[in-house]
Amino acid sequence: MKRLAFAGLFLGMALLLTACPTEPPPPPPPTSCIPTPTVLSAQGFGSQGVVPQGLGDFSAPHVPGELLVLPGALTPQGLAARVEGVRPLSALEGGFLRVQVPRGQERAKAEALLRAGARFVQPNYLYFPLYAPSDPLYTVSPTDSSRLKSYLDLLYMEAAWDLVRSQAYGCTPVVAVLDTVFNRAHEDAGLFLPGYNATQDGLGESNLDPSPPPSGYSYMNNDPDHGQGVAGLVAAVADNGKGVPGLGLNRVKVLPIKVFYWVAGSYASTSQVLADAIRYAADQGAAVINLSLGSTTPLDGVVQNALNYALSKGSLPVAAAGNDGTDGLMYPAAYPGVLAVGSARLDGTRSDFSNYSTTPRDLVLAPGGNQNPPQTLHVLALGRDYPYYQSPGRYVAQAGTSFAAPMVSAVAALYVAHYHAVRGQAPTVSQVKQCLIQTAANGGQYDAQTGYGLVQADRVLSDATYCFP
Template sequence: MSPLARPFRTRAFGLLGALTAVVASWTVAAPAAQADDMRSRQWYLDAMKADELWKVSTGKGITVGVLDTGVDSTVSELHGVKVLPGRNFYGEGPGRVDNKDTDRHGTNMAITIAGNGANGGIKGLAPNVTILPVKTGSAVDVGGATAATEGIRYAVDNGARIINMSFGGYRQEDAEIARWQEAVDYALKKGALLFAASGNDGLDTDSYPASAPGVVAVGALDSKGKVTKFSNYGDYVALAAPGDDMPGRCSSDKNTYCETFGTSQATAVASASAALIWSAHPDWTANQVLRVMMETAGHNGPVPSKYIGYGSIRPAQVLLEGKGDPGPPDVNPLLAARSSRSPAPQTSPSPESTGAGDNGQSSQESPSKAPEAAAGSNGGGLPLWAIVASAAAGVVIIGVVVAVSVRSRRA
């Protein structure tokens, strides 16, 4: 999940969730003039051999349903991108047309998937997909699954073959878990592929919708191919993708950029990777696309791992190397594997390494250091404006933490 939105609601997770949300929101905005080095900041495109992938597939013909806070199609990265009229299932009047996004989270997911990269902006991994915005609001609240589950049904009924859900929540009541599963099963029967963020608290805990059987839960990797410290883990994690030190539109000003991190971004990269593969193989089913993604995922240790699942997503292995057996069209490989294995007896991060991307890097299955907000393209010292902004953000964080502590005592 991204620092540009509320990945976990305070009232759903208490003080720990509040601290995570506050720290994750600490980003440093760079002046718009620095957008000219944007491609160098998108390290994951080179790691995944994007320039070579685009010679084979750009995601054309695939519709991705972005269930999120909405998508603002007026940002420059989405000019010329096919963004369908959005639908809002959050608040009053569910199902109404709505293409607004007040905090940029959904917009950033759409950009990560399909951004055009024009004028020094962010380039998406699958620039020719069609984006279907489905506004689900804060679906992580207790009792808040209804908007998202209705959004899932709407998306698949309106042509979305891939569902991107860069959100999640822990405290789900039995009725909500059942509601999640009904919606997921409906989408699977319609032939859709669903991706969801595992979570940003670095915890071994279930998160919905990521842990719902049939959903592909995605963990986050850093630029060194290591599992990030913030990425949630558990037996439900299926795959991992880049999700650290990635540029995005700032929530406060759409004309500036921030360094962002989260399993939200990793989920968007996973959805884009699936779109590239499916576009190149339009006759495959969702099961076959997922199977080749699992078979070609990078790993050096035992699989599945509770930290990276079946490994790091590598679409180049499929599109450039021709690897991966699509197998039977009507068998979901994730559900089949889940029913045939017992949970691995892992209780702490393993030191085993895992191949990440197609750049020869490896991933340790132990979390790397916590991500830090950064400015510029080379990881050098922060300029004065960034230092001042960082100091101010630190003061805000302290104040919010104190306030949350007081509210927690009152609660």
């Protein structure tokens, strides 16, 4: 059986890392450095005299008991006389009036003001600092370049989280993570569901511990911690003052499924085990199946069949593109129906290790670090030792397309929850994939190096064309 290669890179933290002047020309004549102003209309809404009309959006957060009114031909006193309960408070620049109305009656009074002759009425909207969770390995630090914020800013994640926090969700999507090993007792793993051991390691179906290596073999490169890191990027507990926040912001859960064990002298998985795990995840109702693993085997009918089954059950497979830095995606990322994820470094370009595809594929990017110069990001580690394996601790710095894929899985799951809250039902698998691809940074255009570009989480939760048509 062919060995499946991890799609993650386990990187260390060490850094690898004029013309001659002549006589200066005379100074130019003084000119103004002030930009040419735009000519505004009397109301302050543009040179064409276009002014808003009608009602503002009363679903957005706003100050209770206040309205902002463009009165048209009416005076403040005239408005107050025509609509009971309206009291003028102050005049604003641009011709607006701020008025007081009974709390809870903002929209009703706005409609009454329009009937009385006002041109436009809106709430006094509230603006907030973009939300940032309290997890200590999130915020930027000059002494720790692996903090998550700089990476998640590429996805506009904080703006997306603001949209998440403003909406009550009636469903909790599940992301199945098919990977190495999981420790559900970790301080940041409170959103991990009871898992499934799909391997044939003899430890039992509920045992997610590392498989005992055969005589003469041992684990290397923190391999078992891989699954915990992948799962944590989806659903590490956010805002608990510990470690890192999962991108799902406590609205998404992880179903951990162990698929790696010692087989044929390698720590790997097999077609049979992987297919069984994919089908199990789909049968458990997983909205997304994260596959941060890969093989060069181009035709695996058993796995392809399982992927088709998952798609038919409403589960979207999301798979890492691979870490060879070459043209051509690993499998299962390259299979039809799978959303492939490559890695971006901090400047938003493709990571030097990330596979790409000159053949158009359903490929997007998410942050995953870089090899040279090294860029890593903090993720969960097992934080627990075993008789035959010692974890590096509770958290570790990693890089690779393995860690880009779960970011996309988490955003996809948030979209499912948000769509359900807005429309009262879940989107189809095709809708989820179309939304993420068409709102990505390349504007719906395919590029050989970056696919459809970086996922834009804020657009995924708000776009009216492709996500909420």
